[in-house]
Amino acid sequence: MELTPWDGSRIGLDQEEMRRHNRGTFLRLVHLNGGISRAELARRMNLNRSTIKTLTAELSAAGLVREVAQTDNRHQGRPSPIVRPETQRFHVLAFDVAVDRVVAARIGLGGVILDRKVAARRRSGVDLDYVVTTLAELGRELIDAAPSTSTCVGLGASYCGMIRPGDGTVRFGPDLGWVDQAFGAELARRLGLGLRVPVGNEAHLGALAEHLRGAGMGVQNLVYLHGDVGVGGGIIVGGTVLDGDAGYGCELGHMVVNPHDGRPCGCGSSGCLEAEAGERALLDAARRPPEVFGRDAVRAVAADAAAGDANARDALDYVGDWLGIGVANLINLFNPAVVVFGGMLRDVYAGVLPRVRGRVARNVLPVAKEKVRLSVSALGDDATLIGAGELGFERLLHDPLSEMPRVSPTAW
Amino acid sequence: MELTPWDGSRIGLDQEEMRRHNRGTFLRLVHLNGGISRAELARRMNLNRSTIKTLTAELSAAGLVREVAQTDNRHQGRPSPIVRPETQRFHVLAFDVAVDRVVAARIGLGGVILDRKVAARRRSGVDLDYVVTTLAELGRELIDAAPSTSTCVGLGASYCGMIRPGDGTVRFGPDLGWVDQAFGAELARRLGLGLRVPVGNEAHLGALAEHLRGAGMGVQNLVYLHGDVGVGGGIIVGGTVLDGDAGYGCELGHMVVNPHDGRPCGCGSSGCLEAEAGERALLDAARRPPEVFGRDAVRAVAADAAAGDANARDALDYVGDWLGIGVANLINLFNPAVVVFGGMLRDVYAGVLPRVRGRVARNVLPVAKEKVRLSVSALGDDATLIGAGELGFERLLHDPLSEMPRVSPTAW
Numbered sequence: 001m002e003l004t005p006w007d008g009s010r011i012g013l014d015q016e017e018m019r020r021h022n023r024g025t026f027l028r029l030v031h032l033n034g035g036i037s038r039a040e041l042a043r044r045m046n047l048n049r050s051t052i053k054t055l056t057a058e059l060s061a062a063g064l065v066r067e068v069a070q071t072d073n074r075h076q077g078r079p080s081p082i083v084r085p086e087t088q089r090f091h092v093l094a095f096d097v098a099v100d101r102v103v104a105a106r107i108g109l110g111g112v113i114l115d116r117k118v119a120a121r122r123r124s125g126v127d128l129d130y131v132v133t134t135l136a137e138l139g140r141e142l143i144d145a146a147p148s149t150s151t152c153v154g155l156g157a158s159y160c161g162m163i164r165p166g167d168g169t170v171r172f173g174p175d176l177g178w179v180d181q182a183f184g185a186e187l188a189r190r191l192g193l194g195l196r197v198p199v200g201n202e203a204h205l206g207a208l209a210e211h212l213r214g215a216g217m218g219v220q221n222l223v224y225l226h227g228d229v230g231v232g233g234g235i236i237v238g239g240t241v242l243d244g245d246a247g248y249g250c251e252l253g254h255m256v257v258n259p260h261d262g263r264p265c266g267c268g269s270s271g272c273l274e275a276e277a278g279e280r281a282l283l284d285a286a287r288r289p290p291e292v293f294g295r296d297a298v299r300a301v302a303a304d305a306a307a308g309d310a311n312a313r314d315a316l317d318y319v320g321d322w323l324g325i326g327v328a329n330l331i332n333l334f335n336p337a338v339v340v341f342g343g344m345l346r347d348v349y350a351g352v353l354p355r356v357r358g359r360v361a362r363n364v365l366p367v368a369k370e371k372v373r374l375s376v377s378a379l380g381d382d383a384t385l386i387g388a389g390e391l392g393f394e395r396l397l398h399d400p401l402s403e404m405p406r407v408s409p410t411a412w
Numbered sequence: 413m414e415l416t417p418w419d420g421s422r423i424g425l426d427q428e429e430m431r432r433h434n435r436g437t438f439l440r441l442v443h444l445n446g447g448i449s450r451a452e453l454a455r456r457m458n459l460n461r462s463t464i465k466t467l468t469a470e471l472s473a474a475g476l477v478r479e480v481a482q483t484d485n486r487h488q489g490r491p492s493p494i495v496r497p498e499t500q501r502f503h504v505l506a507f508d509v510a511v512d513r514v515v516a517a518r519i520g521l522g523g524v525i526l527d528r529k530v531a532a533r534r535r536s537g538v539d540l541d542y543v544v545t546t547l548a549e550l551g552r553e554l555i556d557a558a559p560s561t562s563t564c565v566g567l568g569a570s571y572c573g574m575i576r577p578g579d580g581t582v583r584f585g586p587d588l589g590w591v592d593q594a595f596g597a598e599l600a601r602r603l604g605l606g607l608r609v610p611v612g613n614e615a616h617l618g619a620l621a622e623h624l625r626g627a628g629m630g631v632q633n634l635v636y637l638h639g640d641v642g643v644g645g646g647i648i649v650g651g652t653v654l655d656g657d658a659g660y661g662c663e664l665g666h667m668v669v670n671p672h673d674g675r676p677c678g679c680g681s682s683g684c685l686e687a688e689a690g691e692r693a694l695l696d697a698a699r700r701p702p703e704v705f706g707r708d709a710v711r712a713v714a715a716d717a718a719a720g721d722a723n724a725r726d727a728l729d730y731v732g733d734w735l736g737i738g739v740a741n742l743i744n745l746f747n748p749a750v751v752v753f754g755g756m757l758r759d760v761y762a763g764v765l766p767r768v769r770g771r772v773a774r775n776v777l778p779v780a781k782e783k784v785r786l787s788v789s790a791l792g793d794d795a796t797l798i799g800a801g802e803l804g805f806e807r808l809l810h811d812p813l814s815e816m817p818r819v820s821p822t823a824w
Contacts, residue, residue: 011457014463018425021425025423051424238650242746245749246780246782247747248779251744256737256775259669329667333647333661333663334661335658367584368660
């Protein structure tokens with residue numbers, strides 16, 4: 001069914017818009033592939049070789065890409081030159097506020113993490129001022145350490161909460177107890193680079209990263225479950241992150257799976273997927289005391305179960321069954337090519353898999369389960385950070401030759 | 413968050429592709445608006461007036477649109493001419509296989525139903541041959557009755573099952589017990605018009621129609637629940653129907669909402685939304701005997717409840733509560749602007765609304781419920797038929813001046 005209904009944002013094209021589109025698509029392909037031949041660019045973009053040659057020249061002149069000779073001689077005839085991103089010359093700063101640490105990284109064009117700084121953080125009582133101060137310090141350290149020839153073209157941040165897309169305000173962040181905190185604006189102000197900070201929900205960004213560079217490469221429909229204290233979600237529909245009407249979609253952790261006698265959830269409701277399959281549910285089911293929590297505690301349950309401990313085994317079965325109901329519901333709704341388990345769900349993946357598979361077999365409609373694949377995150381704990389980096393590159397990739405504010409280290 | 417990640421289908425643009433895109437966008441705007449001024453087209457497409465004038469001339473020359481003088485003199489200055497679709501000159505045939513009837517309609521460019529034919533159908537034991545024979549007869553009657561100046565530019569069909577997009581095969585249609593039936597190909601063969609028949613899931617098409625012409629006009633994110641014997645779903649994400657990886661997405665009726673002691677579902681599982689909130693659940697809860705079923709029986713329960721009957725009232729509360737859990741889950745996942753209740757859910761809408769609203773208030777995360785609207789279908793029983801019509805127009809709207817097979821009645 002070829003349904004391409006009109007959406008309100010679709011506009012007409014003129015010469016300038018066409019050229020911008022082609023430059024953006026070209027640079028995006030180079031950025032995502034790391035290196036790609038001119039012949040392959042022509043094939044993927046469905047453009048003739050002379051147009052590709054012109055685009056290569058334009059973006060080379062801007063210093064964004066460079067051509068190198070093809071060393072692979074398997075192909076007959078004159079080898080097509082390879083176009084590579086100028087990873088050392090252009091970078092973004094990416095920030096990630098995770099449950100137990102804050103991270104900043106300098107990521108080069110092409111998606112290469114060039115440098116990173118990490119600071120531990122308290123698990124609660126962490127306010128806006130503390131977080132942006134810490135992140136801005138890490139960011140400054142990265143810029144100070146960067147070579148003078150590298151230019152910052154964007155910023156991006158990941159946060160575990162519901163984010164207003166326009167200005168990066170955290171509308172609702174139950175983990176830190178944040179409500180309506182101007183995170184993006186305040187971080188931009190503290191960094192003082194003259195660049196705004198787009199902010200994304202951590203699971204949305206994890207999904208984006210797995211889609212572009214991880215377990216979902218080449219796949220246009222993907223569900224990503226991000227286990228942390230709660231269970232977040234990022235869903236790729238037709239190659240795009242499902243944002244919904246206001247940016248608050250993908251909250252799969254608050255899907256009610258147990259309406260009868262569900263455990264209370266941090267959101268105020270009960271029986272939500274994250275209440276039944278999150279960290280606390282697992283640790284309670286494994287009879288761990290309340291003061292035991294965190295990633296190491298989760299890993300200990302998985303290890304105990306693998307070693308034959310019955311409590312730990314039961315706990316993984318309990319969590320696996322609820323997770324399985326959630327995953328089956330998501331497959332029926334999204335018909336994804338792959339379901340990716342990230343964050344702490346990587347640590348319990350092997351242990352919960354039999355129950356999850358059982359629920360998928362029982363609850364997913366026949367044709368929707370024909371091809372679906374289950375997988376752990378390929379990018380691991382870097383998924384959200386890499387996703388934040390992609391946010392930072394978005395403006396450059398949208399319009400590579402536009403006059404945008406860029407910060408070169410000499411300005412410091 | 414401006415996330416526009418690269419999707420594999422994005423290609424470069426050349427002059428010809430740019431012109432095709434502009435013609436398609438122009439004709440789509442005229443088709444969806446019925447009539448729209450040249451000034452408004454220029455504004456919406458972000459193109460200058462001379463380009464719009466050229467596009468108008470091209471599509472007028474092809475007979476697809478015509479210009480009429482603006483009669484509204486409220487605006488100062490020379491009024492911009494109105495571009496209208498040539499509704500009488502170009503049409504599609506749309507087919508709908510509903511639970512109790514089959515329908516065919518001739519729909520003119522601009523989305524106007526020009527003529528329709530309806531046949532009753534048995535509720536079970538209906539095989540492929542019976543359905544395509546009936547539909548082909550209705551289609552032929554429509555063509556015979558059409559004026560000789562009207563040309564058929566496409567076909568489209570709606571079916572209540574999981575459809576393979578490429579060839580319109582019904583992979584799984586539990587209502588009629590169909591598995592892997594070549595519905596689209598066989599209907600095309602019987603019609604013998606030299607046009608293929610794209611087929612869509614009825615709820616996907618209902619969602620599309622409500623998005624383009626109904627309760628979700630102007631909205632880019634919409635969830636449509638279609639009550640029939642089961643509960644189907646169509647979900648618009650960012651202006652596009654959620655198809656998923658193979659066309660089988662949106663199966664919200666098989667979201668498990670009651671994992672403990674759920675009613676058995678036609679899919680072989682139990683506790684699915686449609687098992688708890690579908691027609692049979694409602695009638696059982698209202699203590700109707702098994703031989704009572706169908707739309708009139710559902711309406712009778714709604715009427716009895718409104719008249720104070722306690723059984724009927726309890727039945728609506730029962731269904732409303734499960735429906736509410738499902739709707740709350742969908743709002744958390746999709747952050748839609750509107751949730752539309754279609755098919756038989758229109759008949760119970762007023763009766764279930766309090767319980768649905770209660771669940772939304774309790775289970776949806778704070779910011780996601782700020783703006784969401786609940787609504788009945790605006791197109792009623794025509795939603796799926798109108799959606800099938802849009803499927804039929806898709807090829808013309810994609811490339812208005814392409815050389816495509818068209819059927820004018822003189823060929824008969």
